[in-house]
Amino acid sequence: MVPTPGDVETLSACQPESSPLLLLRQAAVEAVEADCLLAGEDPTWQCSPAGKAVGSWEGWWTYDGVSGVDHWGVLNPNWKICKCGRKQSPINFEPDRLLFDTHLRFVHVDKHEISGTLNNTGHDVTFFADQRSSSPLMVSGGPLSYQYRFERFHLHFGTVKHQRSGFENATGSEHRVDGQQFPAEIQLLCYSSLYDSFEKAVHQPNGVVGIAILIQMGDEPNRGLRIITDAVTRTTYKDDSTPLESISLHLLLPQTEQFLTYEGSLTTPPCYETVTWIVFNKPIYMNRQQLHMLKRLRKSTAVEKLGNNFRPPQPLHHRVVRTNIDFRRKVGKGCPSMKREMGYKASKWLGA
Structure with a gap:
């Protein structure tokens, strides 16, 4: 051969x-x-x-x-x-290579509040959910065939000014859209209900789902993100942690049902290629005050900043990126929409 x-x-x-x-x-x-x-x-x-x-x-x-x-x-x-590996994450989404899939359902994330611990890992800000809870937060729908239990989220962000735009924190996200990087990205990681732990599921095909939420600068910050950035002031250095009680991850979701999905990997070592990624087609927002809170975070020393913790885009290698965005339907000035336009229209000969 x-x-x-x-x-x-x-x-x-x-x-x-x-x-x-x-x-x-x-x-x-x-x-x-x-x-x-x-x-x-x-x-x-x-x-x-x-x-x-x-x-x-x-x-x-x-x-x-x-x-x-x-x-x-x-x-x-x-x-x-x-x-x-040939299914590595993150990737750059190229609009002209997206495949519209009519069978993709809406993504469902449970709305109830959960508790856990927010940690400065020295790599990023990570929230670990309390796995002893009798009411775990579950994710389903979209491209998923099973329910997935929420395990943790990671916050990736930048700390430098973009050379061309001059905006602070203009680079920080892992996933990119048409080459455009966002100031930050939060990634929710969940494991399949077929397994009793994240450690077991991460070794299995489609064992993990990653939900990526891109973050943009704005004057009206996301309510869920505000809870997180307020808490990071208690996790300044590596291994610092603080309890985070009664947080609703549903508040972190952008106001859209549109998303992109592909088969990929963990974006940190050991890079297992067992992750189904869902990336929402709309960002959430944080303001400059929240940005400065993140920029105060440090690694193991008082000098090293924690940010710029993103992996560059990886080759797509002929993978298919599916979406529920129907580009054939237009609303307003060329904005794609999944909304169905229904009504009655008379034939040309009627009344002639």
């Missing part, structure tokens, strides 16, 4: 690590050990990827530098799919 060019590309990307890659990984190990020693910690036990604390190694990745996105597939053998 003769491999196709795509097969050759994948095979070459997944070959065993060559000497330069091994040297890169060794350099990363030495760098993190040096950081631990400067902090007065024992790198063998707490910080070193070569040491005994496996959990520490799995958390030791960044968005830039020697442990940045370009090297995720090299740092850990279990993350190789971050480099050679």
